[in-house]
Amino acid sequence: MFKRVLIVEDHQNTSISVRKTLTDLGINGIEYNYYCDDALMLVKKSINDEQPFDLIITDLYFDEDHRPQQICDGAALTTAIKQVQPYIKVLVFSAEKKTAIIDALFKQTGIN
Numbered sequence: 001m002f003k004r005v006l007i008v009e010d011h012q013n014t015s016i017s018v019r020k021t022l023t024d025l026g027i028n029g030i031e032y033n034y035y036c037d038d039a040l041m042l043v044k045k046s047i048n049d050e051q052p053f054d055l056i057i058t059d060l061y062f063d064e065d066h067r068p069q070q071i072c073d074g075a076a077l078t079t080a081i082k083q084v085q086p087y088i089k090v091l092v093f094s095a096e097k098k099t100a101i102i103d104a105l106f107k108q109t110g111i112n
Contacts (some may be wrong), residue, residue, distance in 0.1 A: 002089075004051065007032040008039040008058040008077060010065075018057055036062060036071035040080050047085060056081055060094035 033039045035046040048050045059075040
């Protein structure tokens, strides 16, 4: 069972729903963030604190807002996280209906 989970989602309603589902499954070590750059920082901090996350749940797409980001989507975030914690489990979700688009994004990053 997963003990520490990080949710990365820029839409509050979706983030709340995912957190509720995880809580209902008995997972209590849940953190969330709305920005990919901040999420990567949290992953690095968790490793330094010797309390790494077991699972990352991220959206595929993130809307641009007032805060510029270096990492702008879930595929790039997954790549960056895997560089610092290679064996972490990652769950990526999206409202994207075209699987070819999703496949292409992940082929670009080299992640299956």
